[in-house]
Amino acid sequence: MNDTLITCLFAWEALDSRGKPTVGCEVALAGGGRGTTTVPSGASTGRHEARELRDGDARYGGNGVSRAVANVTGEIADAVRGLDATDQRQLDTTLRTLDGTADLGRLGSNAVLAVSVAAARAAADARRVSLYEAIAEPGTTPLLPLPMINIISGGAHAGRALDVQDFLAVPLGATAFAQAISWASRVRAGTADILAERGLPVALVADEGGLGPVLPSNRTALDMLVQGIERAGLRPGDDVGIAIDIAATQFQQEDGSYRLAAEDRELTSAALVEELADWCAGYPIVSLEDALAEDDWDGWSLASRRLAGRQLLGDDLFVTDLDRLGRGINQGVANAVLVKPNQTGTLDAARTVVRSAHAAGYGTVLSARSGETEDDWLADLAVGWRTGQIKVGSTTRSERTAKWNRLLRIEAELGSRAEYAGAQALAFAKHS
Numbered sequence: 001m002n003d004t005l006i007t008c009l010f011a012w013e014a015l016d017s018r019g020k021p022t023v024g025c026e027v028a029l030a031g032g033g034r035g036t037t038t039v040p041s042g043a044s045t046g047r048h049e050a051r052e053l054r055d056g057d058a059r060y061g062g063n064g065v066s067r068a069v070a071n072v073t074g075e076i077a078d079a080v081r082g083l084d085a086t087d088q089r090q091l092d093t094t095l096r097t098l099d100g101t102a103d104l105g106r107l108g109s110n111a112v113l114a115v116s117v118a119a120a121r122a123a124a125d126a127r128r129v130s131l132y133e134a135i136a137e138p139g140t141t142p143l144l145p146l147p148m149i150n151i152i153s154g155g156a157h158a159g160r161a162l163d164v165q166d167f168l169a170v171p172l173g174a175t176a177f178a179q180a181i182s183w184a185s186r187v188r189a190g191t192a193d194i195l196a197e198r199g200l201p202v203a204l205v206a207d208e209g210g211l212g213p214v215l216p217s218n219r220t221a222l223d224m225l226v227q228g229i230e231r232a233g234l235r236p237g238d239d240v241g242i243a244i245d246i247a248a249t250q251f252q253q254e255d256g257s258y259r260l261a262a263e264d265r266e267l268t269s270a271a272l273v274e275e276l277a278d279w280c281a282g283y284p285i286v287s288l289e290d291a292l293a294e295d296d297w298d299g300w301s302l303a304s305r306r307l308a309g310r311q312l313l314g315d316d317l318f319v320t321d322l323d324r325l326g327r328g329i330n331q332g333v334a335n336a337v338l339v340k341p342n343q344t345g346t347l348d349a350a351r352t353v354v355r356s357a358h359a360a361g362y363g364t365v366l367s368a369r370s371g372e373t374e375d376d377w378l379a380d381l382a383v384g385w386r387t388g389q390i391k392v393g394s395t396t397r398s399e400r401t402a403k404w405n406r407l408l409r410i411e412a413e414l415g416s417r418a419e420y421a422g423a424q425a426l427a428f429a430k431h432s
């Protein structure tokens with residue numbers, strides 16, 4: 001009897017960090033190996049993402065996942081019982097075929113991802129190795145990622161107090177992951193001090209744990225962050241750079257223009273690109289995510305030329321989808337991809353996107369969602385898949401620190417047996 005054959009699936013409704021239900025799953029194997037997971041959920045979701053199954057459960061204001069849970073223990077369990085959990089591709093292909101839709105909307109991407117991740121964990125447990133080891137390409141060295149850490153939040157994560165969704169610190173000069181995190185934690189404290197001195201409430205915390213002040217403009221947030229870096233005793237641009245997630249899909253209007261509500265301005269794609277170029281000239285911005293909306297390919301082409309020399313990261317644009325990334329690579333659009341496993345629904349599909357990006361010289365940033373849980377599997381994926389970068393929110397709130405803490409432990413355990421990606425992981429650094 002093969003010890004790694006799947007024998008049993010258990011699922012339940014768990015809560016995410018926004019207090020919304022999400023899917024929890026445990027996979028048990030013939031030899032006693034077990035793997036458990038809970039899956040995340042986004043708020044600024046792209047139109048082309050895989051689709052979570054939500055039902056009208058009144059207990060959760062119509063946001064329930066009881067049907068997704070029932071799918072795991074019913075139809076999915078029947079189909080995957082007897083499969084080998086160490087064969088992720090076969091398992092994930094079976095799940096996709098069983099669902100039968102392009103966006104996994106029948107069984108629910110939340111149900112499918114929960115099984116995919118729990119099975120990977122069970123396979124690692126059966127082999128008595130860590131998840132990052134179990135999923136790594138044989139012969140590769142574990143790679144601790146360069147973190148980008150949310151300091152100030154706006155957009156869909158902070159009641160739209162600002163147009164730009166994330167203002168993040170990138171500890172460029174740190175030479176180890178633990179040092180990068182300690183710098184980010186100081187930058188957050190420094191930025192909170194700066195805001196408090198202006199009489200702004202620092203207790204307003206957004207979905208990913210970032211500070212959520214109401215500021216008059218996006219540039220003010222950049223100013224506050226630069227001052228926060230200095231207050232932390234660090235040098236903006238040398239020690240700590242800035243990344244922004246513009247999440248432009250969220251403020252694109254019907255006619256294709258972009259509305260900066262905080263500043264009461266309407267911009268064409270070209271004008272938005274110019275605005276971003278101005279910000280880049282004035283601030284140490286090293287990475288721009290979703291500079292344009294998800295289907296504004298012309299705007300993205302323009303941005304890719306005008307903002308070249310910085311990391312241009314596609315989130316809603318690529319939605320961790322191989323075909324959309326392929327189009328970007330062919331057209332020279334962006335130079336890095338945000339990888340959110342629940343945008344595509346299985347570990348195998350997310351991994352294929354990472355491989356394809358690396359083959360094309362594109363950077364990869366593994367990313368959490370704004371609705372997270374205390375689970376930490378994302379940290380292991382970053383290390384084992386050697387994504388080079390990771391973004392999981394702020395250095396506060398346990399659903400965020402769970403991932404940082406897992407990475408800190410891996411670095412402490414492995415010492416010189418691991419590499420640290422550092423600033424070299426930024427897509428533009430690879431090209432220059």
Ligand SMILES: C=C(OP(=O)(O)O)C(=O)O
Nearest residue numbers: 042043044045368369370
């Ligand atoms: C993490 C993000 O937000 P969400 O999970 O809400 O899509 C993001 O846009 O990068």
Ligand SMILES: [Mg+2]
Nearest residue numbers: 245289290315
């Ligand atoms: Mg994003």
